[in-house]
Amino acid sequence: MGTPQQYPEEILRSVTVSDFDIDIHEVTNSQFATFVDETGYVTTAEKPQVGFDVPGAAVFMPPSIGHPNWWRFVEGANWKNPEGPKSNIQQQGNYPVVQVSFEDALAYARWAKRDLPTEAQWEFAAKANSETRYVWGDVRSPDGKEMANTWQGAFPIQNTNEDGFDLRAPVGCYPANSFGLHDMIGNVWEWTKSETGQSSEATIYAIKGGSYLCAENYCARYRSAARQFQEADLPTNHIGFRTVSPSNPTPIR
Template sequence: MKATKIVAISIGVVALAATVAFMKPRPVKDTRVVTPDQSGMVLIPGGVFMMGTDDAESYDHERPAHMVQVDRFWMDKTEVTNRQFKKFVDATVYITLAERHPSWEELRKQLPPGTPAPPDSVLVPGSLVFHAPTQPVMLNDYTQWWQWREGVSWQHPEGPGSNLEGRWDHPVVHIAYPDALAYAQYYGKRLPTEAEWEFASRGGKNDRYSWGEEVSPQGKFMANTFQGSFPVRNLKEDGFETTSPVGSFPPNGYGLFDMIGNVWEWTGDWYDATYFQTLAKSRLTLNPHGPAKPFDPQDPYGLKRVTKGGSFLCASNYCVNYRPSARQATAFDSGQSHIGFRCVKDVE
């Protein structure tokens, strides 16, 4: 998927359609860092692997493949769930970016100079929601299936009238990068680097997919993805139309669930479309932590982090991002229906 920020400029008016500006975190009730433990985590052994891909059917920013070594680390067995995030919010009174009023002074930093300020009426809390069109659309225009809705947040995934009933064990969504970072830091953890995430996703293999070379070996669904003609018709052959409870599909070789599909996951790395070309100049890169600053040629002013793993919206006729090497540039302040996260912890 291309950039997630949609800014339409008309005569003297900016219509903001897809992002919530970053604001400093609100004070929290419980400012202690909870002593981390390894419950619910898996020890990833670390090692040398081929990061990225040379597959001709992949996207340019996944190439070239290059040798990377990562140290061992602990990783959450599953994506952070609504239940877990509520426990964090209850303890800290944390307010996510999607629940805050955007700041034009912060937002303008990611827009071309001279962009006129929008009316206050459009600077409202909200997030991006997937909305299936009722008829076929051009796949080069993602505004046909993404809608900015006021009042959408992790607690109200589709808007003010929705809730989390029956979804407490689903991955939390509409989480921006600072939200995921705040959660991780509170529990004495952090977000994975892109290299750590990809190493863990491969599960000790170097196949096209986390589980092998076939999307559905012997007809078995291995991840929550989109079956049918995206974005109009979801056949739900894997049993789910949107997110699924974590752990609904087989784990990978390291015992990690949903490293592919379900929701995209935040990493700690800035996104640079040319970063892999830089790494490939070395025979081996030790524990890369991403570029020093972001660079997206399609959105030169955007501040974007790498998200990994694909989601329930990845389809064979569209993005095919249900692969370990797949990567996406996501505005650091953007919440969406299909973005969540999991945490890692250093081995002492």
């Protein structure tokens, strides 16, 4: 796991994993809707949030003079309204579900009789035996062809949308890796069940793969070795998940 080429937290290390299977793409809005319809599950973002006392979640918005922060709490943002009440997922059944907390993702996995991947499982699946900087090679966009849904331009103020998408993209619209897996890089970050121990005040898990907000001038974590840390109870509009076979499943808390 890891690489010596980028960030300190990507330190090279050796890990062994047993056989497992993993979803070929992120869990979609349609799949998550079926889960909610059958169980009546209410997600974290649909409940009053600590510090705000209203339902909602974090949404990325390009900064402005009046609002310099690009992450804002938006009342009413949830998996059905990822950017807030004025947004929806109509005609986006095959897009990755977002605005799901770690608990939400784990609940879906349990319902599907599966589990969330460990960071090691996820990275092994993403690398697909490759040894290059990106799974497809050492050049991010070979011959000008975008290989994943990322940010083109100067983040966070200019997105040229050369890949054709301003936000999330439908699952599977970019080439699969040699294991036949789509969207392991870009589109949305993905939850893993590996805790990072980064904070004594909140449970932090590793998320993997980067998202449509990763750019060459900022973050650059649209690589299989990259890792980011996320509070378990913080849903956002650029984090989703996929599931694995339930080898050593995570206990329900």
